Amino acid sequence: SAVISQKPSRDICQRGTSLTIQCQVDSQVTMMFWYRQQPGQSLTLIATANQGSEATYESGFVIDKFPISRPNLTFSTLTVSNMSPEDSSIYLCSVAAGEGEKLFFGSGTQLSVL
Amino acid sequence: GESVGLHLPTLSVQEGDNSIINCAYSNSASDYFIWYKQESGKGPQFIIDIRSNMDKRQGQRVTVLLNKTVKHLSLQIAATQPGDSAVYFCAEKGGSYIPTFGRGTSLIVHP
Numbered sequence: 771s772a773v774i775s776q777k778p779s780r781d782i783c784q785r786g787t788s789l790t791i792q793c794q795v796d797s798q799v800t801m802m803f804w805y806r807q808q809p810g811q812s813l814t815l816i817a818t819a820n821q822g823s824e825a826t827y828e829s830g831f832v833i834d835k836f837p838i839s840r841p842n843l844t845f846s847t848l849t850v851s852n853m854s855p856e857d858s859s860i861y862l863c864s865v866a867a868g869e870g871e872k873l874f875f876g877s878g879t880q881l882s883v884l
Numbered sequence: 885g886e887s888v889g890l891h892l893p894t895l896s897v898q899e900g901d902n903s904i905i906n907c908a909y910s911n912s913a914s915d916y917f918i919w920y921k922q923e924s925g926k927g928p929q930f931i932i933d934i935r936s937n938m939d940k941r942q943g944q945r946v947t948v949l950l951n952k953t954v955k956h957l958s959l960q961i962a963a964t965q966p967g968d969s970a971v972y973f974c975a976e977k978g979g980s981y982i983p984t985f986g987r988g989t990s991l992i993v994h995p
Contacts, residue, residue: 776927801981810892812973813928813985862927871981872918875927 772797775792776876783883785855790849791879793863798843803873804836804861807883819846853883892971894963894990902986905989907974912955914978919948922988923970931959931972961991969993 773796783789791803802819816836817825821843825838850857863876893898897903909917915936920928932956934948941948947960957974971990975983 771930775892785941795930803982812987818982866981871977872930872933873928873975873983874930876972878927880925880953 772799772865772874774863774865774874774876776863777880779877779880780880781882783881785883787852787853787856788849789853789881790847791861791863793846793848793876795844795865797867799865799867801839801842801866803864803866804838804846805858805864805875806849807862807878809859816848816861819848830867850881853881855883856879858883892990893990895901896992896994897964898987899964899966899993899995901964903964903968903991903993905959905961905972905991907928907957907959907986907989909955909957909974909976909984911976911978911984912928915982916977916978917948917950917957918975918977919928919946920959920975922967922968922973928973929948937990960980964991964993966993966995 775794778790782802804816807813815828817827819825819838819840821840824860837849860878860880862878864873904907918933921929921931922928932943932946934950939950945962949958971988973988974986977983
């Protein structure tokens with residue numbers, strides 16, 4: 771298994787500002803993922819954070835809005851830029867580890883944009 | 885009973901009863917399936933997984949059943965406890981290294 775520390779756990783932000791979410795893993799992992807979970811909904815993949823190269827974004831998500839850093843094999847950040855109320859959601863960091871490459875998740879960041 | 889609300893389907897059970905949470909998957913090429921439990925304010929936690937060469941797998945108080953013919957997955961929880969109250973997600977993987985998550989079911993356990 772992998773232990774993932776994600777912070778902040780929650781934040782309330784003003785429209786037009788940006789928030790950077792940090793994700794720290796207790797072991798080196800090749801793949802890290804960022805998900806969004808809107809209220810009462812399932813998990814939607816934003817992007818795959820690749821160490822040493824640019825992140826791979828899913829349809830509907832762009833680098834200018836969600837820039838991602840992956841400086842090493844244990845750490846990644848996701849920035850939510852120029853926020854609007856529609857960005858209010860839970861953002862989750864995840865890593866693939868172990869047999870079967872099951873995903874392990876951080877505790878999430880509850881973001882509210884006013 | 886089970887109902888479909890505006891958001892997540894909800895399953896309400898009495899403490900001590902057995903719970904069955906269902907999931908229909910879409911990709912016939914999926915060969916690996918996972919169940920996650922998400923408690924309020926937390927990230928999803930792995931519960932149990934099953935590969936497509938099996939039709940049943942048991943864990944502690946949980947059993948996953950896979951019916952590839954009708955592309956159906958179920959999670960059975962024996963002797964449901966209040967601590968089992970959470971949202972349960974199924975996920976499927978096939979080819980891609982990234983799983984696809986189902987809609988989720990909210991399980992409410994009444995003492």
